[in-house]
Amino acid sequence: MPEPTSPLRRQPVWLALGLLLIALALSVHQGNSLLAHVSWSTAIGPASPEDLPALLVRYSFLPRLVISLLVGAALALAGVIFQQVLRNPIAEPTTLGVASGAYLALSACAIYAPGLLDGGQEGVALAGAALGMLAVLGLAWSRRLSPVALILSGLIINLYCGTLSTLLVLANHEVLSNLFIWQSGSLNQNSWQDVYHLAPRLGVAALLAALLARPLQLLGLNDAAAGSLGLSPNRLRLMALAVAVALSASAIASVGVIGFVGLAAPALARLAGARTLRQRLLWAPLFGALLLLLADQVVQALAPLLGGEIPTGILTAFLGAPLLLVLLSRLHETRLNPPAARATAQVARLKRTSWILLAVLAIALFLALTWGRGPDGWYFSSGAEFDALLPWRAPRVAAAFGAGILLALAGTLMQRMTGNPMASPEMLGVSSGAALGGIFALLLVPGFSPLLLLLAATFGALLALLAIVALSWRSAFAPDRMLLTGVALSTLLNAFAALFMVSGDSRVLLMLSWMTGSTYRIDASQAVIICALAALFLLVTPLCNRWLAIMPLGAERTRALGISLGGSRLLLLLLTAVMTAAATLVVGPLSFVGLIAPHMARLLGAQRPVAQLLLSALLGGTLLVLADWLGRNLVFPWQIPAGMFATFIGGPYFMWLLARKR
Amino acid sequence: MPITRRRALTGLALLPVALCGLPVVRAGDPTLPKVDIVSFEPALTESLLGLGVAPRAVVNAGYYREFVASPELPDDVLDLGPSIEPNLEYLQRLAPELIIGTSWQLEGTLLSRIAPLRSFDIYSANAQPYRNAGQVVLELGALVNRRAEAQALLEQTDRLLEQLRVRLAPVSQRPVYIARLNPDGRHLLLFGAKGMYQAVLERLGLRNAYQGRTNAWGGSPAVGIETLLEQPDASLLYYTNPREALAAQRRLDNSPIWRALPMIHEGRALGLPRFYPSGGLLTAQRLALSITEQLLAMESNRA
Known part of the structure; x- marks a missing residue:
């Protein structure tokens, strides 16, 4: 690899200097406002404990400044290593399941082994981070860790860990207020403890990275070259990943989850002309340090205007989501070619299967309406008791049924359209858009009105749809790109959910219950609307039969048959978005029903579009009715939201699908 | 919270007040x-x-x-x-x-x-949770045919708080922070306007040092501990969730800012038992007793 010429080399210096100047100007301004009448030399030199402004500068302002530099550098360094080893420009702690694994581990520990957190916080975070990362690697292994497979695996692990953490929060909310702060990433300091803790770790990691730089650079070329160094390429990768995971875990254990610095800093370094790994290892941490310093100073400068500080991690996530979209659009090799489900049954058997499934649905509906759990165990209700309970049960059962059908139809459309059996409405980001709309309504308007929530969520879903259309217009709605916008939107959703939780708002639990897909607040009129929509789309979607039959054959053949690719995709996309928005309002932003149902329909032999649509609708409806019924009764008198219950079944199914060998 | 001799004495001094104030309800009485x-x-x-x-x-x-x-x-x-x-x-x-x-x-x-x-609604738009809590007791009393008991409870509580206010008069000049510490040793939650803590402080003739933004039941957003420097002369009453107390204390003991807080190194900070922050009239009673006990203990410690 040719060494870059000197003008290229100088570029990062100028960018770094520019960033440094802005950050310094803000810092000095901030420091001055703290010091008031005291001089900087008194603050830094020996100060008496009585001199409060000097103490504040010395033990709050300065350690915070230094910790932002250290954390920024650590995350950027980890980002460069992840990206080099995985050959993936969007690998970083928050996209690889490292951060969400650590968060889940800390939540579980706070509830089941609180003693462990006193001093053992870093170890717990590290164990969770390593497990999260291993799960992501394991899922993407059979696709040889291709960039898109890796990012989708990261998304799934993030969603799954997030659901588990939410369940813990719902059952133990009073214990976890501290974790809300931790999740949103606040850099506030009141001593040098964290700096003393993190600095040597960063030093060791930097040293190891320097030692690994040359072998890793060779590894970027090919395995044989790296083998000539006498190191097994896989052992080398493992070592490098271990360094990066440990460094990320230390950084996030001390201040919390700070997203996207590990993404932005290496990208900035590359943009500024740092070409070789060695250059990136040097410049990215520098940029990371400066970026986080800048972000943190901005947060502090904004505090008086906003009537309080927003956590720094929220700002970086907010700024990071658009960046992620830009980087995603440049991903090479976005083709994801998972195994298509093989038809294992003949058409004759398909008919019989359908009858069996209809019978299962009938039984599920019957059970859901009549069989329930009370203080004395399970009981069957009929007659007057049935009549009294029906107004409570029927809307929930009907809404779950309708939402299941809508999600299954939406999923089938997506999978047909993309020729990709792993596509689903959750991945499109429409569900996240709907949930974001709901959270905004809660943040901006006091009180809790179901109607307002409904309107806001629909609006959010439509905005998400518009974003998707705008972003995928150029690629004529190329399936894989669209899938990945879901990653960026779900990241934004998490950031705002964290902001809401840390705000101390008393409606946090209501929001969480809504986001986890509880059918509790569904009334009869809502249930009727959902079922009417389900019936409508059951009639409409089969009309797209021809498109759906041809599209999986590929773009060229579709065009050759005289179908306008952009137009047909846009229409199908609109249908998908409306169905997803309606279903999200009932069962929350994730349930995986839109993924499982169409896939199972194919496995059961539904090859033709109409057969797949109808069979998956049947499956989706049944799945959610069962999830709702079990969720209502299993932990009586408590309840597990239907969407969350479905996630527990759907998540592993999806992981199995992703990890399965060809 | 170790039991010192002074604290025991203060407790004893408050005992008669406590006895006349608290209703006699036996533990978990199924009858x-x-x-x-x-x-x-x-x-x-x-x-x-x-x-x-x-x-x-x-x-x-x-x-x-x-x-x-x-x-x-x-x-x-x-x-x-x-x-x-x-x-x-x-x-x-x-x-x-x-x-x-x-x-x-x-x-x-x-x-x-x-x-x-x-x-x-005890925590309603009028931001008077103490008065609302009394009103609620009266209405509930009418509902369950315990009008006399309700009236007595209300009067008892008013009387108790009035007695405590008189006792607290010597220390009433100093504003008070009431805080819940987070175990990360970096953040805390302060109780202020609209909440029961603030309402009780007012009844006791004390001033809440925290004047910032609060939610419906009087809790602030999470803030850094340096926020306590906004009123350096104030006293501090604080609690942690029991299972998090150790971690918080260890982090804080190592923090120069915490140790330099005037309320810490001048002995104007003491623990409180945990109270349900959106409770009713009985919570207000126990809250008032605890606050008084701690502020008087603080005073006699410093004397």
């Missing part, structure tokens, strides 16, 4: 007369128990037992599950005479199909 009422709100459950009657069922009984704790909830009170989603089928089968809760719990629901509803 407490039941009323056919379901309560959705811990503060209302607390008030009913304070009037000497027990509701038939409550929402999230475990939460009440851990966070409100006193008066103790009899063991045979039924549990309806999570407070945001009480089990409606169970409620339908119980078919109680009345369901009580806050207006946001009851309004816009179909609960009126099961039983008549009545909402009571």
Whole structure:
């Protein structure tokens, strides 16, 4: 690899200097406002404990400044290593399941082994981070860790860990207020403890990275070259990943989850002309340090205007989501070619299967309406008791049924359209858009009105749809790109959910219950609307039969048959978005029903579009009715939201699908 | 909180006040007369128990037992599950005479199909939780035919707080922060406007040092500990969730800013037991007693 010429080399210096100047100007301004009448030399030199402004500068302002530099550098360094080893420009702690694994581990520990957190916080975070990362690697292994497979695996692990953490929060909310702060990433300091803790770790990691730089650079070329160094390429990768995971875990254990610095800093370094790994290892941490310093100073400068500080991690996530979209659009090799489900049954058997499934649905509906759990165990209700309970049960059962059908139809459309059996409405980001709309309504308007929530969520879903259309217009709605916008939107959703939780708002639990897909607040009129929509789309979607039959054959053949690719995709996309928005309002932003149902329909032999649509609708409806019924009764008198219950079944199914060998 | 001689003496000095103020409700007494009422709100459950009657069922009984704790909830009170989603089928089968809760719990629901509803808001827009809590006790007393007891409870509480105010007069010049510490040793939550802590402080003739933004029940957003420097002369009363106390204390003991806080190194900071921050009149009583005890202990420690 040719060494870059000197003008290229100088570029990062100028960018770094520019960033440094802005950050310094803000810092000095901030420091001055703290010091008031005291001089900087008194603050830094020996100060008496009585001199409060000097103490504040010395033990709050300065350690915070230094910790932002250290954390920024650590995350950027980890980002460069992840990206080099995985050959993936969007690998970083928050996209690889490292951060969400650590968060889940800390939540579980706070509830089941609180003693462990006193001093053992870093170890717990590290164990969770390593497990999260291993799960992501394991899922993407059979696709040889291709960039898109890796990012989708990261998304799934993030969603799954997030659901588990939410369940813990719902059952133990009073214990976890501290974790809300931790999740949103606040850099506030009141001593040098964290700096003393993190600095040597960063030093060791930097040293190891320097030692690994040359072998890793060779590894970027090919395995044989790296083998000539006498190191097994896989052992080398493992070592490098271990360094990066440990460094990320230390950084996030001390201040919390700070997203996207590990993404932005290496990208900035590359943009500024740092070409070789060695250059990136040097410049990215520098940029990371400066970026986080800048972000943190901005947060502090904004505090008086906003009537309080927003956590720094929220700002970086907010700024990071658009960046992620830009980087995603440049991903090479976005083709994801998972195994298509093989038809294992003949058409004759398909008919019989359908009858069996209809019978299962009938039984599920019957059970859901009549069989329930009370203080004395399970009981069957009929007659007057049935009549009294029906107004409570029927809307929930009907809404779950309708939402299941809508999600299954939406999923089938997506999978047909993309020729990709792993596509689903959750991945499109429409569900996240709907949930974001709901959270905004809660943040901006006091009180809790179901109607307002409904309107806001629909609006959010439509905005998400518009974003998707705008972003995928150029690629004529190329399936894989669209899938990945879901990653960026779900990241934004998490950031705002964290902001809401840390705000101390008393409606946090209501929001969480809504986001986890509880059918509790569904009334009869809502249930009727959902079922009417389900019936409508059951009639409409089969009309797209021809498109759906041809599209999986590929773009060229579709065009050759005289179908306008952009137009047909846009229409199908609109249908998908409306169905997803309606279903999200009932069962929350994730349930995986839109993924499982169409896939199972194919496995059961539904090859033709109409057969797949109808069979998956049947499956989706049944799945959610069962999830709702079990969720209502299993932990009586408590309840597990239907969407969350479905996630527990759907998540592993999806992981199995992703990890399965060809 | 170690029991020092001074603290024991202060406690003894306050004992008569405490005895005349607190209602006599035995622990978890299953013989407490039941009323056919379901309560959705811990503060209302607390008030009913304070009037000497027990509701038939409550929402999230475990939460009440851990966070409100006193008066103790009899063991045979039924549990309806999570407070945001009480089990409606169970409620339908119980078919109680009345369901009580806050207006946001009851309004816009179909609960009126099961039983008549009545909402009571202690934490409402008028930001007077202490006065509202007294009003709620009177209304509940009328509801369960315990008017005399309700009136007595209200008068007792007013009298108690008035007595405590007189005792606190020598220290009333100093503003007071009330805080819940986070175990990360970096953040805390301060109690202010709209909350019961602030209302009790006002009744006791004290000034709350925290004047910032608060939510519906008076809690601030999480802020850094340096916020306490905004009123360096104030006293500090603080608590942590029991299982997090050790971690918080260890981090804080190592923090130069915490040690340099005037309230810390001048001995103007003491612990409080944990109170349910959105409780009713009985919570207000116990809160007032604890605050008084600690502020007087602080004064005698410093003397």
